[in-house]
Amino acid sequence: MLRVEEINVTYGKAVALMDVSLHLERGELVTLLGSNGAGKSTLLKCVSGIKPPIKGRTIFDGEEIQKLPSHKIVQRGIIHVPEGRAVFPDLTVEENLRxxxxxxxxxxxxxxxxxxxxxxxxxxxERINQSAGTLSGGEAQMLAIGRGLLAEPKLLMLDEPSLGLAPVLRDNIFAVIRQIYQEKDITILLVEQNARWALQVAARGYVLENGRIRLEDTGEKLAANPHVQRAYLGY
Ligand SMILES: Nc1ncnc2c1ncn2[C@@H]1O[C@H](COP(=O)(O)OP(=O)(O)OP(=O)(O)O)[C@@H](O)[C@H]1O
Ligand SMILES: [Mg+2]
Known part of the structure; x- marks a missing residue:
């Protein structure tokens, strides 16, 4: 469904992604692990057209999309729920969903x-008429996910959906992601701090380090990998 081929992304002189390739098959949930600054958000921005690559291709449903503006990429069904609960604070919950x-x-x-x-x-x-700016962090995150779902995604890219949430709300978000994955025909690319959970739920995963893919394997094998255990699972 999605094929990223040897892309490079730079910010000025700084190289954020170097020869990064990955793929997602339809219906897969794939996770992208990496420490702070590894380039995870940049990769999602690259796929969604916010930060086009200077080299390489992204191919979605057989067509090159790396040169398309982001609204055209959205129209094709690639929906990016960015880091940091981006909601429209002055609009109500319902208006945000709309x-x-x-x-x-x-x-x-x-x-x-x-x-x-x-x-x-x-x-x-319950909060349908409340302005989004007054939601709690967890509620705003749910709204951002809900808004993404209303865009009718084929591919949903979630950037750190559980960041900063208390354990109960975090588990709630995890359950929601699992349910979306199980009940809807949506392919998911998940960037998630909680590597333990991400590797459990994902069919496959990639480990991004300093802008390069270091490892690629099934969730199970990555969870058993000594490097992954040391660097991301805290063993
Ligand atoms: N707009 C920007 N201008 C300059 N450098 C940037 C910009 N955005 C990101 N970078 C740099 O690119 C690199 C990758 O950033 P990115 O946000 O993709 O990392 P990340 O893996 O998502 O990290 P985190 O886990 O902290 O969210 C970092 O070194 C970052 O400082
Ligand atoms: Mg990030």
Whole structure:
């Protein structure tokens, strides 16, 4: 479904990604591990067109997309839920969710997805008319995920969805991701601080270090890898 081929991304003179290749097959949940500054967010930004590569290709459903503007990439079904709970603070919860569905024409299908999101995230329904700026951090994160779902993703890229959340809310977010994965025909690329959980839920994973892919394997094998255990699982 997605194929990233030997991409380089730079910020000025600094090289953030160097010859990075990865792929996701339809229906897979793949995780991307790496320490702070490894280039994880940059990779998601590259795929979603926010930060195009200076070299290499990204191919989605058989077509090159690395030169497309980000709104065209969204239209193809690649939805990026960025780090840091990006919601529109002055809009209500419902308006934020509607923003996700902005480009969709089939109102019935949108309504259905809205119901799915509310069933998945009942807290959002309880706060439907609350302005997003007054939500707690965890609620705002849920809203960001909900908005992503309303955009009808084929590929959903989640950047550190559990960052900064208390354990209960974090587990809640994990359960939600698992449920999206199981109940919807959505492929997921997950960047997650909690490597232990990410490797459990993901079919496969990549380890990014200093802008390069260092390891690539099944979740199970990565969890058993001594380097991964030392660097990311705290053994
Ligand atoms: N807009 C920018 N301008 C300059 N350098 C940047 C910019 N954004 C990121 N970088 C640099 O690129 C490198 C990769 O950053 P990136 O945000 O992709 O890392 P990350 O793996 O997501 O880290 P974290 O786990 O802290 O979120 C870092 O060295 C960072 O300082
Ligand atoms: Mg990041």
């Amino acid at each position: 923003m996700g569905a902005f480009c969709r024409k089939d109102e019935n299908a949108v309504r259905k997805d809205m119901d799915f999101v509310f069933a998945l995230l009942p807290r959002l329904q």
